[in-house]
Amino acid sequence: MSLAFKFEEITARELKPELYELDGISRATIEAHYKLYEGYVNKRNEILARLAEVDRTKANQVYSDVRALKVDLTFAIGGIKNHEIYFEHLGGGGGDPKGLMGDLIERDFGSVQAWRTDLKATGMAGRGWAWTAYDWDEGRLFNYVGDAQNTYPIWNATPLIALDVYEHAYFLDYQTDRASYIDAFLNNLDWGVVNSWVDGYGIRP
């Protein structure tokens, strides 16, 4: 039986050196994220390899295998994509967003302060992630909540900020004080990177 999809193994991206010198987020914490990230990359490859071997013409048991593998695949791919955004847009000086993202935030949230307050509340509320994403159908930014790597993204929206609020993101540095970790996250954002994504996607205020 021929493959129903193209499958190529992917490899974990290397971390940029700035990630080991963040202000208020330790090297040990970044290493904890990275270990998990590598695990998701391996898992994604493994699941696709297993899916390639499932004989889809055989009913019953096979359907539940397909279901389990495909659900797990969304978790692994979510863990990859979320962490790649996270790693890529940290290592900057934080502060207020300037340029395109600054204009979009002001337009869609009313002010930078309102965006920050809502993102922090979303990050405190969620079990896994908070994202500032651009919804192409509505033509605006919104802060979405995620309880896991694969919940709750929506179709046709592009994440521009990915705030990891899983316990491994803050427990080593802040114990239970998640709010202080979120402040540290914001202080290390690289707005130049975020603006290059906004520009590259063609999102305009």
Ligand SMILES: [Fe+2]
């Ligand atoms: Fe993480």
